Amino acid sequence: MTELTLEVQRASRCTGLPSDDEIHRWATAALADRRAGAELSVRIVDEDESRELNHQYRGKDKPTNVLSFPAELPEDLNLPLLGDLVICAPVVAREAEQQRKATTAHWAHMVVHGTLHLLGYDHIEDADAEIMEGLETSLLEGLGFTDPYIPAEVQE
Template sequence: MIDLTLDIQRASRFTDLPSDEDIRTWVTTTLSGHREEAELSVRIVDEEESQQLNHQYRGKDKPTNVLSFHTDFPAELNLPLLGDLVICAPVVQKEAEQQHKTLSAHWAHMLVHGTLHLLGYDHIEDTDAVLMEKLETQLLESLGFADPYAPFEEAG
């Protein structure tokens, strides 16, 4: 079992958000096998804060689903602090609708995806993207969710 210190901040006007218990489960499952101890923050925000952070740190002037801010301490410090996740509730809700996913499934995906980024995974190169997507799919399936990358059919 992972010793997880999790700070959850709800700074969104949205009320249909995952429970603290769900967030903890999704993060813990992702960290399993990678860390024995971890500290991280999850901040749930609205579009304005997401857009400001995305512009400031990524040069993209629009809100985004999840931002990961990895803590980059020297290895010799051996601190459990992983970093921060900032998740935009309205974007997650809009994407879930567009992708014909349940809101819970998409929240789980965003928490798994962001936590993997904090662990050092990325999807910039195609080979890295394939590995990360495979891990996400395995983790989400272990949590009872469908493959988040499976094609969806447009309602017609």
């Protein structure tokens, strides 16, 4: 079993946010068999903070669902720091509604997606996207959620 130390920071005025236990369970699923131990921080924010960070680090002047900040440590430093996720609660809620998904399912997807980014997975190239999306789908199905990449109309 993966040992995960998790810190959740709630800097959002939104209600209906996932519990620390849910976030822990979702991140642990993404880490399983990929990393033995990890320390992860998840910061839940509103649109202003997300927009600011997205602009500063990605050059995009808009809020986004999840930002991943991998810990950049020297190789000789053997610490379990994985990194930080910043998740924008209003964007996640809006996307869930637009995609006709349960909000909890979309939160689980964002935590799994962001954690996989921290582990080095990416989706810029088509081949990498296929690997990452397949892994996300498998992990989420193992957590009891449907494939996040199938439109809601098809799932009904």
